[in-house]
Amino acid sequence: MTLAVLVAYLGCVLAIGLASHRFFRGTGEDYFVATRTIGPFVLLMSLFGTHMTAFSLLGASGEAYRTGIGVFALMASSSALVVPAVIFFVGTRLWAVGKRHGLLTQVQYFRARYESDGLGLLLFVVLVALVVPYLLIGVMGGGLTLTQITGGQVPGWVGGLVMTAVVMAYVTAGGLRGTAWANTFQTLVFMVLGAVTLAYLLDRLGGLGPALERVAAAHPELMVRGDAVPPLKLLSYTLIPLSVGMFPHIFMHWLSARGAASFRLPVVAYPVCIMIVWVPSVVLGVLGHDTFDDLRGPAVNSVLIRLIEHHAPDVLAGLLGAGVLAAVMSSLDSQVLAIGNMFTQDVVRHYGFHDQMGERQQVLAGRLFVGGVLLLTYLLSLVTPTRIFSLAVWSFSGYAALLPVALAAIFWRRSTRAGAYAAVVTVAVLWIWFFSVGGDDPAYTVGGTGVMPVAVMFLASIAAVVVGSLVSRPPSEATLARFFR
Amino acid sequence: MTAGRAVRVALYGALAALYALHQDAWFRHDPRIVLGLPVGLAYHVAYCVAASLLMALLVKLAWPAGLETDGDAP
Numbered sequence: 001m002t003l004a005v006l007v008a009y010l011g012c013v014l015a016i017g018l019a020s021h022r023f024f025r026g027t028g029e030d031y032f033v034a035t036r037t038i039g040p041f042v043l044l045m046s047l048f049g050t051h052m053t054a055f056s057l058l059g060a061s062g063e064a065y066r067t068g069i070g071v072f073a074l075m076a077s078s079s080a081l082v083v084p085a086v087i088f089f090v091g092t093r094l095w096a097v098g099k100r101h102g103l104l105t106q107v108q109y110f111r112a113r114y115e116s117d118g119l120g121l122l123l124f125v126v127l128v129a130l131v132v133p134y135l136l137i138g139v140m141g142g143g144l145t146l147t148q149i150t151g152g153q154v155p156g157w158v159g160g161l162v163m164t165a166v167v168m169a170y171v172t173a174g175g176l177r178g179t180a181w182a183n184t185f186q187t188l189v190f191m192v193l194g195a196v197t198l199a200y201l202l203d204r205l206g207g208l209g210p211a212l213e214r215v216a217a218a219h220p221e222l223m224v225r226g227d228a229v230p231p232l233k234l235l236s237y238t239l240i241p242l243s244v245g246m247f248p249h250i251f252m253h254w255l256s257a258r259g260a261a262s263f264r265l266p267v268v269a270y271p272v273c274i275m276i277v278w279v280p281s282v283v284l285g286v287l288g289h290d291t292f293d294d295l296r297g298p299a300v301n302s303v304l305i306r307l308i309e310h311h312a313p314d315v316l317a318g319l320l321g322a323g324v325l326a327a328v329m330s331s332l333d334s335q336v337l338a339i340g341n342m343f344t345q346d347v348v349r350h351y352g353f354h355d356q357m358g359e360r361q362q363v364l365a366g367r368l369f370v371g372g373v374l375l376l377t378y379l380l381s382l383v384t385p386t387r388i389f390s391l392a393v394w395s396f397s398g399y400a401a402l403l404p405v406a407l408a409a410i411f412w413r414r415s416t417r418a419g420a421y422a423a424v425v426t427v428a429v430l431w432i433w434f435f436s437v438g439g440d441d442p443a444y445t446v447g448g449t450g451v452m453p454v455a456v457m458f459l460a461s462i463a464a465v466v467v468g469s470l471v472s473r474p475p476s477e478a479t480l481a482r483f484f485r
Numbered sequence: 486m487t488a489g490r491a492v493r494v495a496l497y498g499a500l501a502a503l504y505a506l507h508q509d510a511w512f513r514h515d516p517r518i519v520l521g522l523p524v525g526l527a528y529h530v531a532y533c534v535a536a537s538l539l540m541a542l543l544v545k546l547a548w549p550a551g552l553e554t555d556g557d558a559p
Contacts, residue, residue, distance in 0.1 A: 069526040077529040078507060081536040085500065088543055096552045208521050216516065216523075223516045223523040225509070235508060260552035264544045271536040279530060283522070485551065 002150055005318025009189070009325065010166050016185050017170020020178035028362030031175035032104050032341045038180055038256040040265035046180045046253050047266050048273045049187030049330035051083065051244060054141050055392065056277050057190065057320075057327055062301035064285025068222035070229035071285075074237050076278035080271035082241035086403075088267045090245045091254045093410050095263070097483060098255045105338075106251045107346040113409045113483050114417040115475060117350075122424055123405075124346050127248050128339060130398045133391040135335055135373075139164060139381040142328035148305050149321040157382060163325060164378040167333045171374075172367045176256055179333045186326035191276050193323035197308070197316065198280035204311040205290055208283070215289045222286050232450030239454045243399035245406055249334035252341060336377070340369035390442055394435055401427040401457035408465045413484050419469030426464040430457045493547040496539070503539055507532065 029035050038046065063071040094109065103109050106127065111120030139160045146159030154162075170178045205211040216223050225234075244250050257263060281304070288295070288303035291310055295303055308317050344365040349357050357365070405423045408415035434453040438444025445451055512525045519527045 069523050072526055073507070073509065073529045077532045077536075080533040081500075081503060081507065081539075084536065084540045088540065089549075092549055092552055209518075212518065212521075212523070220516055223525070225513050225525050231508060231510060231513075238504070238507060260549075264548075267544055268537055268541045271533040271540065275530060275533040279526075282526065 002318040009322035017178040017182040020174035034177040044266040045184035049183040060281035061285030064282040067228035070225035078238040079241040084270040186330040190323040194280040236452040236455035246399040249338040397454035418472035419465040422464035422468030
C-alpha cells in the first residue's frame with residue numbers, strides 16, 4: 001500500500017509537469033522564466049517549495065527530538081521574518097531590473113551592474129559550487145528516506161533514480177512553468193501532510209496536553225530553549241536565512257513573476273507557511289520521546305518515520321513518503337533548472353554563441369544541461385559519503401555571506417566592481433578557512449563562542465564591499481543610468 | 486517629512502524591533518504551558534503571526550515605488 005501511494009503521487013507530479021508543456025511558447029525566456037507570467041499563488045508555492053527541503057520534515061523533527069523546542073526559534077521563526085523581508089526589499093527590485101533589461105540569470109545582472117566579465121565568471125563558479133552539495137543532499141536524502149519508509153522494498157539507488165527521472169521528465173519538458181506547476185502541487189502536499197500527520201498522531205498519543213506532560217516529566221529540558229541554543233547562536237543564526245537572497249534558483253523564480261504585485265502574497269503569507277510546516281515537525285519530534293526514548297546519533301532523524309510506522313503504518317507511511325519526495329523534488333527541480341539556465345546563458349551564450357544561438361537552440365541547450373546535471377548528480381550520489389549532509393548549513397552560510405554584494409548593487413550607487421570582487425574573495429577565503437577548521441563538527445561555532453561562522457563572513461563581506469568600493473573608481477554614468485532611476 | 490515617509494520609517498523601525506524580539510531571553514528557561522504549547526514555542530508561533538501582520542502592513546503602506554513602471558518599461 002505504501003508503495004502504491006508513492007507511485008500514484010509520482011504519477012500526479014509527472015502529469016502536472018508534462019501538462020504545462022501545452023503552454024510552452026518555444027523561446028528561451030519561456031523555458032527559463034515562463035515569459036515572466038507566474039501569478040501570486042503559484043509564485044508563493046514555488047518560492048516556498050523551492051526553499052523548503054526534506055529537512056523541514058525529517059531533520060527538524062530529529063533536531064527537536066535531540067534538543068527540544070529551541071529548534072523552532074533557531075531555524076523557523078527567524079526565517080519567518082528574514083525571508084519575506086528579503087523578498088520585499090531585494091526580490092521585488094531584482095524582478096523589476098530583470099524585466100527591464102531582459103535578464104535571465106543572476107550572473108547577467110552582476111556582470112552588467114558591475115561592468116565586469118571576470119566578476120560574472122567568479123560568481124558563476126562560486127554560486128554553482130555552493131549548490132552542488134545541496135543537489136546531492138536532496139537525491140541522497142530522498143533515496144535513503146524511501147528505503148526506510150518502504151521497509152527496504154525500495155533500495156536507496158532505486159529511489160534516487162526514480163526521483164531523478166521524474167524531475168528530469170517534467171523539467172526538460174516544461175521548463176520553469178512545469179517546475180512551478182509541479183512545485184505548487186508538491187508544496188500543497190507537504191503542507192497538508194504535516195497537519196494531517198500531526199492531527200492523526202496526536203489522537204493516537206491521547207492528545208497534545210497529556211503527551212506533552214509525559215515527555216516533560218521525563219525530559220523537562222526539551223520544553224525550553226535552555227542551553228541547547230545559547231543566545232549568541234540564536235542571534236547569529238538569524239543571518240543564515242539571508243541566503244535566500246543569493247540562491248540562483250530563488251532568483252530564477254523571482255524573475256518569473258507576472259508583475260511586482262505578484263510578490264505581495266508571498267511576502268505576507270511566507271511566515272504562515274513556515275509555521276504550518278515546522279510546528280508539526282517540531283511538536284512531533286519532541287513527542288517522539290513518548291514512544292521511543294532511546295534514539296541516538298543519525299537515528300534521531302528518522303523519529304517521524306518511526307512514529308508513523310509504530311502508530312499508523314501503510315497509507316500514512318505512503319503519504320509521509322510522498323511528502324518527503326515533494327520536499328526533495330520541489331527543490332531539486334528548480335536547482336537543476338537554474339544551473340542549466342546559468343550554463344546556457346552565462347557560459348555558452350555569453351562566451352561562444354551569443355549571436356548565433358536562436359530561441360530553439362537556447363531551449364535545446366537548457367534541456368541538455370538540465371539532463372546532464374541531473375545525471376551527474378545522480379551518479380555522484382551513488383559514491384558520495386553520507387557525511388555530505390553536514391554541508392547544508394555551510395552552503396547556506398556561503399550564500400548568506402554573499403548577500404552584501406547584491407544589497408550594494410541594488411541600493412548603493414557608489415558600489416563598484418572592486419568592492420564586489422573584494423567581498424566575493426573575502427567570503428570564499430573565510431568560508432574555506434572556517435570549513436577547514438569546523439567542517440567536521442556539526443556544533444562548530446567560532447572559537448566556541450556560540451557565534452556562527454556566517455556572522456563573521458557576513459560582516460567581513462560588508463566591510464570588503466564598502467572599502468573596496470570607496471578606494472576604487474565609481475561606476476560609469478551610463479551604468480548608473482541603466483540601474484538607478 | 487511627508488506622512489508617507491513617516492509611515493515607512495515607522496514600519497522599518499517596527500521591522501528592526503521585531504528582529505530584536507526574536508531574542509526571547511525572558512522565556513529561555515520557562516517551562517510553562519501556554520495555549521497548549523511550551524511557552525518558548527508558543528511565543529515563536531505568535532512571532533510568525535506577528536511577522537505576517539508586519540509584512541501585510543509593509544506591503545500595504547510601504548510598497549517600493551516605481552517597480553511596475555521599472556519592470557514594464559522597454
